[in-house]
Amino acid sequence: MHVVVCVKQVPDTTQVRVDPVTNTLIREGIPTVVNPFDYYALECALSIKARFGATVTLISMGPPDAVKSLKKCLAYGADRAVLLTDRAFAGSDTWATSYALSAAVRRLSQDEPVDIVICGKQTIDGDTAQTGPGIARHLGWQQVTYSTGVEHVDPDARTITAERKLERGKEIVRTTLPVVVTVVEDAPEIRYASLPGIITSLRYTPETWSVQQVDVELANLGLKGSPTKVKRIFAPPQRSGGEVVSVEKAGLVDAVKSAVDVLHTQGVL
Amino acid sequence: MPKTTDDSIKDFRGVWVYVEHADGKATGVSWELLTPGRHMADALGVELGVMIVGDSGSRLATEAFAYGADIAYIIDGPVFSHYRTEPHMRAVVHLINKYQPEIFLLGATVTGRDLASAIAIEVDTGLTADCTQLGVDVEKRLFEMTRPAFGGNIMATILCEQHRPQMATVRPRVMPMPARQPGRLGRIVREELELKEADIATKILKFFPTESEGVNIAEADIIVTAGRGVGSAENLRMIEELAQATGGVVGASRAVVDLGWISYAHQVGQTGKTVRPRLYIAVGVSGAIQHLVGMQNADTIIAINNDPEAPIFSVASVGIVGDLFEVVPELTRQIKAAREQAAANV
Numbered sequence: 001m002h003v004v005v006c007v008k009q010v011p012d013t014t015q016v017r018v019d020p021v022t023n024t025l026i027r028e029g030i031p032t033v034v035n036p037f038d039y040y041a042l043e044c045a046l047s048i049k050a051r052f053g054a055t056v057t058l059i060s061m062g063p064p065d066a067v068k069s070l071k072k073c074l075a076y077g078a079d080r081a082v083l084l085t086d087r088a089f090a091g092s093d094t095w096a097t098s099y100a101l102s103a104a105v106r107r108l109s110q111d112e113p114v115d116i117v118i119c120g121k122q123t124i125d126g127d128t129a130q131t132g133p134g135i136a137r138h139l140g141w142q143q144v145t146y147s148t149g150v151e152h153v154d155p156d157a158r159t160i161t162a163e164r165k166l167e168r169g170k171e172i173v174r175t176t177l178p179v180v181v182t183v184v185e186d187a188p189e190i191r192y193a194s195l196p197g198i199i200t201s202l203r204y205t206p207e208t209w210s211v212q213q214v215d216v217e218l219a220n221l222g223l224k225g226s227p228t229k230v231k232r233i234f235a236p237p238q239r240s241g242g243e244v245v246s247v248e249k250a251g252l253v254d255a256v257k258s259a260v261d262v263l264h265t266q267g268v269l
Numbered sequence: 270m271p272k273t274t275d276d277s278i279k280d281f282r283g284v285w286v287y288v289e290h291a292d293g294k295a296t297g298v299s300w301e302l303l304t305p306g307r308h309m310a311d312a313l314g315v316e317l318g319v320m321i322v323g324d325s326g327s328r329l330a331t332e333a334f335a336y337g338a339d340i341a342y343i344i345d346g347p348v349f350s351h352y353r354t355e356p357h358m359r360a361v362v363h364l365i366n367k368y369q370p371e372i373f374l375l376g377a378t379v380t381g382r383d384l385a386s387a388i389a390i391e392v393d394t395g396l397t398a399d400c401t402q403l404g405v406d407v408e409k410r411l412f413e414m415t416r417p418a419f420g421g422n423i424m425a426t427i428l429c430e431q432h433r434p435q436m437a438t439v440r441p442r443v444m445p446m447p448a449r450q451p452g453r454l455g456r457i458v459r460e461e462l463e464l465k466e467a468d469i470a471t472k473i474l475k476f477f478p479t480e481s482e483g484v485n486i487a488e489a490d491i492i493v494t495a496g497r498g499v500g501s502a503e504n505l506r507m508i509e510e511l512a513q514a515t516g517g518v519v520g521a522s523r524a525v526v527d528l529g530w531i532s533y534a535h536q537v538g539q540t541g542k543t544v545r546p547r548l549y550i551a552v553g554v555s556g557a558i559q560h561l562v563g564m565q566n567a568d569t570i571i572a573i574n575n576d577p578e579a580p581i582f583s584v585a586s587v588g589i590v591g592d593l594f595e596v597v598p599e600l601t602r603q604i605k606a607a608r609e610q611a612a613a614n615v
Contacts, residue, residue, distance in 0.1 A: 266568070
């Protein structure tokens with residue numbers, strides 16, 4: 001069995017800002033991290049490997065620097081890591097990104113047919129939750145989103161049983177392989193990277209693939225292959241703050257009273 | 270995989286909303302979407318349509334008309350009784366291909382996101398997630414979709430110029446509910462889709478409803494939220510008392526949930542729930558941007574924090590700088606007194 005995990009290197013979003021003058025992203029000096037949800041995807045894959053046996057391959061799309069994140073994830077026990085990196089991919093929206101990643105999965109299938117692709121439920125920079133299902137549609141596979149874990153894989157019957165987390169409760173679904181699974185954050189605890197795993201990852205060099213290595217139409221990649229385009233970006237509008245009273249200055253009873261008065265005038269009470 | 274970048278997009282007309290439902294009841298966000306939907310349909314001079322996939326057809330259509338829809342497209346059948354990606358996607362794709370709406374909105378729920386993502390690839394168009402503002406450029410008939418990105422630190426306005434429909438999802442409680450006009454009429458269009466159970470790969474084996482803890486912060490009118498400043502799980506008692514006095518429910522910041530003081534169901538913010546209560550009281554919450562994006566649409570916000578520089582004060586209608594262990598009991602006392610007085614005056 002062959003399981004592919006999608007990993008994205010993302011900026012630490014708490015530190016991203018818009019330059020208020022130019023309305024462009026300030027990217028300089030922003031540290032990058034592995035998208036936190038992707039660790040749950042990795043854990044899910046490694047758990048399948050441990051229980052049912054599988055080759056686990058990591059794929060990522062991003063700048064050359066993203067090999068750093070792949071090496072980091074490899075230490076947990078993945079077998080292979082591939083980075084799709086090419087200027088042609090830059091500026092891709094979720095349509096073009098999932099198209100490129102689906103092409104990488106097809107290419108990996110030439111070495112060993114891929115049965116399961118696992119993604120984090122979303123990334124913390126884009127927050128769309130669209131890339132996983134996008135990969136499934138581009139490949140024509142089944143999709144199981146918002147999964148808390150894969151219960152069973154039956155390689156002979158070619159089925160997978162997984163739990164999904166919905167607003168109203170949880171459901172157990174069974175579907176056919178090949179499948180794309182996206183994983184939520186209340187999936188099981190993430191294992192630690194083992195010392196041998198860390199040593200292996202330090203010595204490992206992820207493969208890097210350009211557009212030459214995958215079967216894609218260039219017109220479907222990057223900015224020009226993306227149906228959605230950013231028209232403008234801007235700093236979020238600030239809700240203007242109201243009165244701030246201090247207990248130290250106004251006294252406890254009066255400070256609290258000023259808040260209760262507002263509730264009265266706004267008819268909340 | 271050729272994309273449809275040609276003149277045919279000019280034939281797409283109409284604004285549509287997907288009605289997500291379970292057990293015969295629509296999700297609130299389905300109706301909320303009819304508010305921006307109505308504005309845009311009127312601006313563009315087209316009909317506002319809803320799409321209902323599943324068994325409980327015309328009663329939901331009647332509701333949709335009362336909330337402002339002009340036309341309901343319905344596909345019924347036993348395979349649609351519970352949401353599954355494949356049959357629902359096939360039904361929606363069928364309707365889109367046949368009736369060609371120019372704008373299509375879905376709720377950013379688990380089901381809405383699952384479905385929208387699949388449809389966008391299947392009909393080969395763009396999709397913008399979690400929009401907070403929706404508008405149209407009437408002259409160019411372009412949908413302007415504005416959403417937060419990078420955890421709410423930036424806003425981006427997105428266009429989908431060359432593909433139709435222009436698709437967006439919106440989180441629950443971001444748009445206001447439209448006024449309900451009982452008796453308002455609309456047109457029903459029924460479509461058939463030949464789809465047999467044997468053709469669908471995915472089976473739902475079991476469903477466990479969430480054990481009802483009695484908390485649904487997304488729908489609450491009043492929320493009292495505890496932040497890390499509350500100090501311990503035991504101190505949440507004080508927050509519960511204030512919530513009780515106001516007739517509200519207890520919310521929590523991510524830190525409080527991560528520390529295990531309260532369950533995830535209470536979490537407000539980017540990785541929790543988006544809320545839109547009449548009153549939001551933030552106690553010991555510093556106000557990280559990820560928290561603010563989940564609650565800044567509250568009508569009235571009271572913030573209590575001992576740090577006068579806490580970002581939460583920048584969105585608060587009233588801020589109280591002080592020791593929350595003094596302020597909260599006093600606020601509880603004054604609110605109780607005010608309520609008792611109001612009750613005595615009735």
